[in-house]
Amino acid sequence: MKKAFITGIAGQDGSYLSEYLLELGYEVHGMVRRNSVAENQQSRLNAVRLNPNFFAHYGDLTDQTSIERLLTEINPDEIYNLGAQSHVRVSFDVPQYTVQANALGVINMLEAYKRISPQAKFYQASSSEMFGLTVEDDGYQRETSVMNPVSPYGCAKVFGYNIVRHYRRAYNLHATNGILFNHESPRRGSNFVTNKVVKTACQIKLGLTDKLELGNMDSYRDWGHSKDYVRAMHKVINHDEADDFCISTMETHSVREMCDVVFKYLDLDYKDYVSQNPIYMRPEELPYLKGDSTKARTTLDWKPTYTFEEMMHEMCDHWLDVLQNIESTR
Ligand code: NAP
Ligand code: F7E
Secondary structure (H helix, E strand, O other), X not given: OOEEEEEOOOOHHHHHHHHHHHHOOOEEEEEEOOOOOXXXXXXXXXXXXXXXXXXXXXXXXXXXXXXXXXXXXXXXXXXXXXXXXXOHHHHHHOHHHHHHHHHHHHXXXXXXXXXXXXXXXXXXXXXXXXXXOOOOOOOOEOOOOOOOOOOHHHHHHHHHHHHHHHHHHHHOOEEEEEEEOOEEOOOOOOOOHHHHHHHHHHHHHOOOOOOEEEOOOOOEEOOEEHHHHHHHHHHHHOOOOOOEEEEOOOOOEEHHHHHHHHHHHOOOOHHHOEEEOHHHOOOOOOOEOOEOOHHHHHHOOOOOOOOHHHXXXXXXXXXXXXXXXXXXXX
């Protein structure tokens, strides 16, 4: 039985990746952080926590001793470094912590990996945010595009990406980067724009609120589904040659178009409810992302299964269900 070790296991991607690897017959170990509200702890792991092949361990990417202890105890075959302060807007407010977790955290992982389990394969959760302002003449970003980040989050992820490539070459490690474009799901944090729009639109539909305030509605994102993207992570780490791959839908939509899709599904017109509030604007914005994932599609035989509309509708159905259940238990 293969053993996987996943940091950030209680996050959106960590929870779906755990489910996917357990289905494939893996023993799955994950790093979780202590949370002061024990009842709310790691609720995304409800589907796996009772599985006999699933193990959660306390640790932190900024605590080297915890990483060393876990790699020594687990001796994994595959290491997925998904843990991060993952909110771009928040990274302007907590830049130092973002760098500690998202950049130095990667070095902490790589050092422990090199010394304790160098036989393992390593996956780093790199991000399209690294491309920042770069758009190629054909309108895409791809593996060869220049990295030009515009946030503390993006800068920290560029460091993580480069240090993984350096350890791969210098120490002959099977260390890989998945450069993932935005991906969402019902498990997405509700302070990211897709789930914020869906949750609030469902509240409007149910008469629980009457307005939605957003920041920049004219930025474009390439939005895929987390379930499709965790399949890609497994393909990236298991490719014969350690390499870097962009994972994307190859489509882009503005925040405004996304609002239109969501409100229309609920028989509403977003223009009646949505306004812009400068408090949600960023000091510097990344205006446009559209990923070229041709390399992953041809080399790894990966492609997404969800359309943008299917994903947004699934998120709406989820929130309608949750909010109606809350209302009926009042
Ligand atoms: P997420 O839901 O925010 O999950 C991140 C996880 O990292 C959380 O479980 C969090 O723990 C954990 N974490 C934060 N700081 C940590 C630390 N110091 N030590 C250990 N764990 C820590 O993010 P996601 O959407 O699943 O994304 C997974 C990874 O992919 C992240 O690295 C993100 O930056 C990257 N990424 C995401 C996207 C996307 O669109 N989703 C795109 C490209 C790259 P708590 O639960 O305790 O907060
Ligand atoms: O913003 C705009 C905002 O916070 C998307 C992370 O997973 O993907 C994610 O980062 C766009 C931006 O995601 C609001 O200005 C407008 O242009 O959902 P988001 P993100 O910043 O693209 C990358 C690839 C990652 O790696 C990150 O970990 O939407 N926007 N109004 C808003 N965004 C938010 N959050 N809230 C608003 O009210």
